Amino acid sequence: MSDLQLLALHGLAVRSAGSPKAVAVLLGREPDEVQQALEAEVGNGRAVGAKGTFMVTPQGRAWLDEQYPQVFGALREDVDVLAAADRFERVNRDLLALLTDWQSMPAGGERVPNTHTDADYDRAILDRLGDLHDRAAKVLDRLSSAEPRLEHYVQRLDTAYDKALAGETDFVSGVRVDSYHVVWHQMHEDLLRMLGRQRQE
Amino acid sequence: MAPDARGPAAHARPAEAGVTATVAVERVVLLDGSVALGKDVLGGKAWGIVRMRRLGLPVPGAFVLPVTECHRYHENGRQLDDETWQAVLEGLRRLEQETGRRLGDPAAPLLVSVRSGAPVSMPGMMDTVLNLGMTDEVERTLAQVSGDPDFACDTHTRFCSQFGRIVLGADVDAPGPGSDAERTRAEIRGDCGRDVPRDPLEQLRQAISAVFDSWRSRRAVAYRKHWGISEEGGTAVTVQAMVFGNLGEGSGTGVFFTRDPLTGAAEPYGEWLPGGQGEDVVSGTHAVQTLAHLAAQLPDVHAELLSIGRTLEREHGDVQDIEFTVERGRLFLLQARAAKRSPAAAVRTAVDFAEAGAVDRATALRRVTPEQVSSVLQPRLAGGADSAEVLSRAEPACPGVASGVVVTDSEAAAAAAAEGRDVVLVRPTTSPEDITGMIAARAVVTELGGSTSHAAVVTRALGRPCVVGAGSGATAGWSGREVTVDATKGVVYAGRLPTEAVRVEDDPSLSRLLEWAREASPVQVVEEPEDGTRDLDAAGVALAADEAPDRSRIVEAIAGNRSVRGSILACPAGADAVLDSGVRTVVTCPGQPPLVLLLHLLHADARRREAAA
Numbered sequence: 019m020s021d022l023q024l025l026a027l028h029g030l031a032v033r034s035a036g037s038p039k040a041v042a043v044l045l046g047r048e049p050d051e052v053q054q055a056l057e058a059e060v061g062n063g064r065a066v067g068a069k070g071t072f073m074v075t076p077q078g079r080a081w082l083d084e085q086y087p088q089v090f091g092a093l094r095e096d097v098d099v100l101a102a103a104d105r106f107e108r109v110n111r112d113l114l115a116l117l118t119d120w121q122s123m124p125a126g127g128e129r130v131p132n133t134h135t136d137a138d139y140d141r142a143i144l145d146r147l148g149d150l151h152d153r154a155a156k157v158l159d160r161l162s163s164a165e166p167r168l169e170h171y172v173q174r175l176d177t178a179y180d181k182a183l184a185g186e187t188d189f190v191s192g193v194r195v196d197s198y199h200v201v202w203h204q205m206h207e208d209l210l211r212m213l214g215r216q217r218q219e
Numbered sequence: 220m221a222p223d224a225r226g227p228a229a230h231a232r233p234a235e236a237g238v239t240a241t242v243a244v245e246r247v248v249l250l251d252g253s254v255a256l257g258k259d260v261l262g263g264k265a266w267g268i269v270r271m272r273r274l275g276l277p278v279p280g281a282f283v284l285p286v287t288e289c290h291r292y293h294e295n296g297r298q299l300d301d302e303t304w305q306a307v308l309e310g311l312r313r314l315e316q317e318t319g320r321r322l323g324d325p326a327a328p329l330l331v332s333v334r335s336g337a338p339v340s341m342p343g344m345m346d347t348v349l350n351l352g353m354t355d356e357v358e359r360t361l362a363q364v365s366g367d368p369d370f371a372c373d374t375h376t377r378f379c380s381q382f383g384r385i386v387l388g389a390d391v392d393a394p395g396p397g398s399d400a401e402r403t404r405a406e407i408r409g410d411c412g413r414d415v416p417r418d419p420l421e422q423l424r425q426a427i428s429a430v431f432d433s434w435r436s437r438r439a440v441a442y443r444k445h446w447g448i449s450e451e452g453g454t455a456v457t458v459q460a461m462v463f464g465n466l467g468e469g470s471g472t473g474v475f476f477t478r479d480p481l482t483g484a485a486e487p488y489g490e491w492l493p494g495g496q497g498e499d500v501v502s503g504t505h506a507v508q509t510l511a512h513l514a515a516q517l518p519d520v521h522a523e524l525l526s527i528g529r530t531l532e533r534e535h536g537d538v539q540d541i542e543f544t545v546e547r548g549r550l551f552l553l554q555a556r557a558a559k560r561s562p563a564a565a566v567r568t569a570v571d572f573a574e575a576g577a578v579d580r581a582t583a584l585r586r587v588t589p590e591q592v593s594s595v596l597q598p599r600l601a602g603g604a605d606s607a608e609v610l611s612r613a614e615p616a617c618p619g620v621a622s623g624v625v626v627t628d629s630e631a632a633a634a635a636a637a638e639g640r641d642v643v644l645v646r647p648t649t650s651p652e653d654i655t656g657m658i659a660a661r662a663v664v665t666e667l668g669g670s671t672s673h674a675a676v677v678t679r680a681l682g683r684p685c686v687v688g689a690g691s692g693a694t695a696g697w698s699g700r701e702v703t704v705d706a707t708k709g710v711v712y713a714g715r716l717p718t719e720a721v722r723v724e725d726d727p728s729l730s731r732l733l734e735w736a737r738e739a740s741p742v743q744v745v746e747e748p749e750d751g752t753r754d755l756d757a758a759g760v761a762l763a764a765d766e767a768p769d770r771s772r773i774v775e776a777i778a779g780n781r782s783v784r785g786s787i788l789a790c791p792a793g794a795d796a797v798l799d800s801g802v803r804t805v806v807t808c809p810g811q812p813p814l815v816l817l818l819h820l821l822h823a824d825a826r827r828r829e830a831a832a
Contacts, residue, residue, distance in 0.1 A: 034629065034652025073630070114671040121679040125559040126480035126488055131618075131679075133588040136559060138340055145342035148438045153390075183342065183438070184445035191680045193654060194767045199676055204651045206673075219648045219668035 022047070024085060025167075026055035027064055027074060031082055032207045035073040043196075044204060046170030082211075090212045093164060102160040103213055109154050110206060116146055117191045117199055134187050144182055147190065147198065151179050165212070171205040246288060246306035249313055250281045250457075260285045262336025262455030271552060274530055278552050280317040281459035282310035284427060286338065289453025292431040299428060307427070308420075310458065318460050323419035325356035330461040333426040335433060337454040341446075343438030344454060345430045346385050350378040350461060352419040358400070365465050374496075375400040379415045382422065383407035386429040387415070423458070430456045462544045462551045464496050469517060469548035471495055475510065475541045477528040480560040483538075483567030483728075487525060489513075496544075520550045531555050536577040537586075538568050562591035570728040573735075580735045585825060587732060589789070589818040593682075594618070595729065596812050598718035600705055608713040610702060611664070611689040615709035616675035619684030621661035622703040622715040627694075629656025636660065643702055645694045649674040657683060662704035664711055666691050686711060723814060736817035741824050742797055743804045744813045748784065752806050753777055755785025768792040774800045784808055789815055794823035 029041040029052075038053035045052065056072045059065040064078030074082070093099050120143050122129040123136070134140055155172065162168040178198040181189040191199040210217055248254055250265055252272030261269065265283035272278055288303055299307075311331075315321045320329035334347040353375045362371035376394045380403050383389040389411040394403050404415050416422045433439060434454045443450060464472035475489040491513040514521040524543060527550075531539045540558035544551050560568065565587050573583035597619050623641035626632040629652060632644045636659035644660035646653060648667045657663050657677055662684040665674045669688055678685035684706030703716040723729045737744070753776070755761065760776045762768060768787055773796035777783045784806035787793050797805060797820060805820070807813055 032651060035655060111671075114673070114676060117676045118671040118679075121676065123559045125561055125564070126476055127490065128481060128561070130481075130559065130561040131590065131594060133562075133565075133590050135586070135588060136557070138556070139559070141340055141342055145344075145438070148342055180441070180445075183442055188767065191676055192767070193658070193677055193680045194763070197680075199680070200651075203673055203677075207651045210650075217648050217650060217673075219665075219672045 022051060023055045023058055024082075024089060026052050027059050027078055027082060028208075028211065030056065030065060030072055031074045031079065032204050032211065035071055037070050038072070041072070043174070044170070044208075046167060086211065086214060090214075094213055096164055098160060099164045100213070102157050103209060103215070105157045106154075106161070106206075106209065107218065109150065109157060110202075113150055113154075113199075113202060116143065116150060119143055119146075120190050140187065144190075147179060147182065151175065161209070168205070168208075171201060171208075174201045175205075246284065246303045247310040248283050248285055249310060250283055256285070259338045259452075260287065260455075262286060262338055262457065263340055264334055264336030264457045265455055266336075267555075268457070268459070270534075271555065274534060276527055276530070276552050277550055279460045279462050280314045281457055282307075282314065283336070283458070284456040286453040286455045289431050289434055289455070290451070292428070293435070293453075297428065297432065299424060304424070307423070307458075311423075314458075314460050320460075322352045322423070323354060323357065325354075325360045328352060328357040328360055330357075331423070332457075332459050332461055333423065333430065334457050334459075335430040335454045336457050337434070338452065339446075339448055341439055341442045341448070343433065343436040343440070343442060345433035348378075348381055348385055348426050350374055351382075351422045351426060353378040353400075354417060354419060355400070365463075365467065367465070370465060370496075372399055376403050379403040379407065382415050382426070383411070386426050387411050387413045389413075427456050427458075430454060462546045462553075464492070464544040464546065465494050466546055470544075470546050471513075472542075472544045473507075473510070473513065475524055475528060475543060476558050477532050477539045477541070478558070478564070478568055480538070480540070480558050480564055483560065483564030483571070485571065487528065517545060517548065520545055520548065523550050527552065533577070536572055536582070538564075562594040565591045566595055566726075566732060567728045570731050574731070581739060584732070584736055584739060584818065584821055587818060589815045589822070590682075592729070592732075592812065592814050592818060595726075596721050596723070596815075598720050599707075600703070601717040601719040604703075604705070604712060604716050607703070607716055609710055610697065610713050611686070611693055611711040613664075613686045613689040613693075613709050613711070614670055615706050616670050616672070616685040616687045617678040617681075617683060618707040619662070619682070620703065620705050620707065620718055621684045622701065622718075623661045625694075625697040625700050625702055626656075626660070627698050629653040632656035633659040643704055645697055646674070647691070648672065649677065657681060662686075662706060664689055664694065664704060666694055723812065729814065733814045733817070736814060736821060740817050740820050742802060742820050744807065744816045744820070745804060746807050746813065748806045749782045749804065751780070752782040752784055752804075753780040755783060755787055756808065758785075760785060760787060762787050762790070770796050770799070777802055782806060786811065789819060791819065791823060794819035795826075798823055798827065 025045055026041055029044040030036060038056055039049045042049040042052040056065055060067050063075060064081055065072050065074055121132055123132045123139060158172050174196060178189045178196060178201055188195050189197045191197055250268045254269045258266040261283055268278050268281050292299060311322060315329055318329055320327040322329045330350045330352040332347055332349045333351055335344040337344060358371045358375040362368040376398055379400045380394045383391055387407060389407040391406045391410050408414055416425060464470050471491060471493040472495045473489055473491040478485050479488045487510060489510040490507040491510055492507045528539060538558040539555050541555045542553040544553055569583040569586040572578045573580050600620055623643040625645050626635055626642045627645050632642045633655045635642045641661045643662045644656050645664045648665055658681060663674060663678050665687045666689050668674055672687050675685060675687050684704050686704055686706050686709050701715045703712040723733055755776055758776060760773060768790055770792040773793055778800045780802060782804040783802050786808050788805055789811050805816055
């Protein structure tokens, strides 16, 4: 069993289902090697694959839960990592509030859907997202110095913010593209799994 | 050498300003309504003030350092030169004359706001700093005049915090209850090693410099690069006198919509906060009154406000959202802009303005988005829901109504939906692995989280009705039951309740809009399929769960056909593909309102014209 096999299965679990390419993006690895690792996991009964899409099996989930405390034991005891993860939760709350402001806007004391017809409103939120992106970068620096793999998320967040700034508004909270929220949501899940924490909502 | 060929001298005001003022006109422009300069020189903010002044509207006094000064500042190695600073002082003197107050004078303090104003607004530019000129002495005066020492302390503290964050770049939290200016100053010093200046003129100088600096912020540079905006321009700096809604009798602040932003009805709508300051209304921490209270309390001000609303609606041909402050019975406009509105109000007001001849039909059609029409046409619960069993009342996160069988596992939800069953996904919370299930479900309910939870953000992005925060354990035993989710009200009912569709022909505004859209559309939209209609759903070209629709793939699938249909056509990429491929007719699919398809096509057409221009 190679480290990549565990990581590939972990990456698949973060997304639930996906192609080797999608998991490779998450891990910052090559699609070919991820494909091999996932196929090996299919052989172990921890994943199933059809039409190029893989899924974690219930055995696979149980096995991952068993492995996590050992594989990520050092991270779970690193006070810097835990402090950064706490800070991440704070930034997370601000991000979710910001995304809500992006998706809906105040009109006469109520909130109505934002249909992105008010360019000034959108630009002001993109500006706030930029501030939050800067704050997040500080937190993620601390996390990725302990777990360098997380730097790939930072690059994906950079790309998403850059595209949003360039007018591709779907890259803020869209679900069909690698939007800021999609990347963030995956990173959050990744972090929760590594640290053995529960989502707080 | 400055590459700006216009040069500052070209913008000098007419000679009436006098010889001594000529210098000031070049470096600093007083915004008194006689200004003949354009947005490219004054920046958006100052230009807006000039326009309002020209309409004779009461706007607090202001002056601007034009865009050309930004250039000079950077040429000078990020320094305001003496001549410009003298001009700023002259502008300030004029504001002091106009208001009868002086910056830093405890007896009659003038406070000002400083904001950036590029000709094109962009992210990365410095925000507004309010209440410049605050000092310990001014705080004492303000406490006396307003009779409210807490308020004076709060204003001072907020000024320090804002100045620290925006001008000095300190990363400090917004001041909480019990903080004061001294403590906030110390926090800022601790974070960034710089002090909030105690001298009002130094505050002004630093704020102006910070605006000019922000022109070259990383984010602003990136934005200009993306949008092809020249680096050689700059931003203007607008300095405006603050007015106070908290100065005793006959003062207050409010927001006024020229029409109801929720229904679109042509009735004034707004909020009034006697004794409040601008940000108090926005913060939602104070109990506000309706405009009827303003009418009772200050009838002249109310009448003036309504009259201003009519003037601005005429000028802009759209519903206005006006922020105003009343200082001792005198009305001031702080900001006026096109009002944000509900989908229903968007439809109604666009049609009303066009029918009144205030805008043309093409403009009316541009003002309504396909999403707004979809939202208005969403089915609602039919009468009789009142007697249905309520399983849960929780927080609405994304509006809409849908029914289905409760499934508590995302993979199972996706599988059931693939078999054509209507499912409602019910989860404690959602994580990324639930996204496929959320896409497959008709509605989503979560036990935990509020309107900003992950589930709420994802369902809004998908347009799925969603109710959040039903309570831990509240959904136990729901699995396998049929439920109806009214995510507009936040109620989950037992059973499958009847819904009723909103019919275009029953709504006069929607009917008019449909008629105009049919006339204007370059492509026909019909409901009866013609012979030889290419069916994209049957051909397997459909919206994917986790992939953005690809225009070129749709073009490939429909090229050479006169008539097409497909669920993927009701999106911007679908409409672009139809126009690109020369298709003449689009046939609706079940659940695809013609007006939605038509608006997609019209908006795609407008985008192409704009790109070509």
